[in-house]
Amino acid sequence: MFALVDCNNFYASCEKLFRPDLADTPVVVLSNNDGCVVARSKEAKKLGIKMGVPVFQVRDVLHKQGVVAFSSNYALYADMSQRVMSTLENLAPRVEVYSIDEAFLDLTGINYSLSLTEFGLQVRRIVHKHTGINVCVGIAPTKTLAKLANHAAKTWHKTGGVVDLTCTERQRKLLALLPVGEVWGIGGKLTKRLQQLGIDTALQLADAEPEFIRQHFSVVVERTVRELRGESCLALEQLAPTKKQIISSRAFGDRITDKQQMQEAISEYVSRACKKLRQEQQHAQYLTVFLRTSPFSDTDAPYSASKSIALDTPSSDTRVFLAKAMQLLEALWVNGYRYAKAGVMLADFYDPGVYQPSLFDTPPVQKDTDKKLMQLMDTLNSKHSKTLWFASQGTKQEWSMKRELLSPAYTTDWQQLPVVK
Incomplete structure (x- = not known):
């Protein structure tokens, strides 16, 4: 059993965390050189501001709607991510850090002490208490289903931010509601090819024969089909693979x-x-x-x-x-x-x-x-x-990327710690 814990609007949430005056204000975070919108608060999303849109195209909208923009503060986001992940590691027996704002948890044995939904709600409370960051939790017997459960937890607020897909009937109800493009690992090109075969929903993909999918696509897509059926094919990876x-x-x-x-x-x-x-x-x-x-x-x-x-x-x-x-x-x-x-x-x-030099090399000793x-x-x-x-x-580095709207390094620089008056 897996849980996928995903931070809500992570970059924007990190910016709001130390600016309580912006609690209900639409916020966007910009890419390198303040070029494009790469993160949006829920208020900014309601205004119709699209992900990846160039800033010059929406500058008038930002001004008229009172949207506050920030340059990307990578040091802040990395530090807050580390705090969230450290909190999760104290709540579950094993944790796989999947990205800066996502982690898979191994829930083996958790249901012996409390229900999985209660555990998910507990995760939300503790992470928010320790870090101030809101998270949603998707629970399922496979990673792919956990991803979809997390998507549902974010989309439907009545779930309370936690969706448990342990039940097969609930799995099929959710899969029937979601387009096939929402499935983890199914990109735009694969979506078009699947639609040509009459597969439009996640449930239709789950009901497809794995051997048929493998013949027409690959073993990776076949694995996705098996995961949608509740057969765990992707194990938890506690150690990140070595970079190439x-x-x-x-x-x-x-x-x-x-x-x-x-x-x-x-x-x-x-x-x-x-x-x-x-x-x-x-x-x-x-x-x-x-x-x-x-x-x-x-x-x-x-x-x-x-x-x-x-x-x-x-x-x-x-x-x-x-x-x-x-x-x-x-x-x-x-x-x-x-x-x-x-x-x-x-x-x-x-x-x-462990490097093996050739017979005639005299490698320098470090x-x-x-x-x-x-x-x-x-x-x-x-x-x-x-x-x-x-x-x-150099010292001035006048060539460095523009970050004219950069927030302080609240958590990594003594000189920029927030001051409470």
């Missing part, structure tokens, strides 16, 4: 025409990527640097290029990758272009100490002091944002 690659990239707040600024940007991206690499407890051997002008501009000349290099020995030392990245940038840079975006990618991962230096940087920067950084990252 790490990409660090951002669109610039202003176009870059100066090589020094591009060096700062690439240095910043390399530092972020290497920090993530060390968090994964991995070493990487392959580095790619890429940059491009805007493909949407009618005035900027088009240019897009990338170059890669393989290290002699896998590493997680930021300094090693910085040196290689500057070599690649030197080969990529062309004067006269207005660059809109750049980034780096790390790939070809190895566990520390000094213990080098490892300690990287650990020290990560520790200090985690506790106090950007305490230590490399000079090549």
Whole structure:
């Protein structure tokens, strides 16, 4: 038995949490460079503001309706997510963090002490008490059904934010109400193909023969059919799978025409990527640097290029990758272009100490002091944002993305803690 716990309007809820004056005010959160709407409060949704719409298209609506907009505050959202997930880990025997605002819970044995609906209501109360974030809970014998139960809990408010699909009859009633496109893993293309076969609802998909679905689609869609029938095919994953690659990239707040600024940007991206690499407890051997002008501009000349290099020995030392990245940038840079975006990618991962060199290689021995230096940087920067950084990252970073409506770092910066008067 699984429960899917999903935070309601998570980004917008995090912004409202420390602004009680906005309790009933429509709120939207914007994407990088404040370009598009990526999150909406329930009040903003009622106004008809669509997800992903460019801000310039709805600026008049935001102004007339008194909608408050915020730039994306990733540090705040990540910290609040960690608090929610820590709370859930104290409530269930096993937890799979599925995304920044979703988690699957293993409910094995829970129904011996209280009903599953009561447990779901308890989860809602405790998470709200500990974090201030509202969640909905969907309960079912498979992950796919739990997803649909959560959808129902969000859609129909009379459920109290908890839907238990343990009963087969309730499962079929809900599946009959939902279009097939609402099923987890069934995207737009699959929906059209299924509709061509006369499968329009989730119930029709559940009633389809698994072997028939496998012949016409794939084993993945067949697995979805079996999950809709109550046959659990997707186990709980407590440990996130190791990443295959790490990409660090951002669109610039202003176009870059100066090589020094591009060096700062690439240095910043390399530092972020290497920090993530060390968090994964991995070493990487392959580095790619890429940059491009805007493909949407009618005035900027088009240019897009990338170059890669393989290290002699896998590493997680930021300094090693910085040196290689500057070599690649030197080969990529062309004067006269207005660059809109750049980034780096790390790939070809190895566990520390398991790389097998060739017969004639003499691999350099990583000094213990080098490892300690990287650990020290990560520790200090985690506790106090950007305490230590490399000079090549620059200090002003005028190229960084625009976040003119950024809220304070309420939970991660001592200087920006909320003050109660």
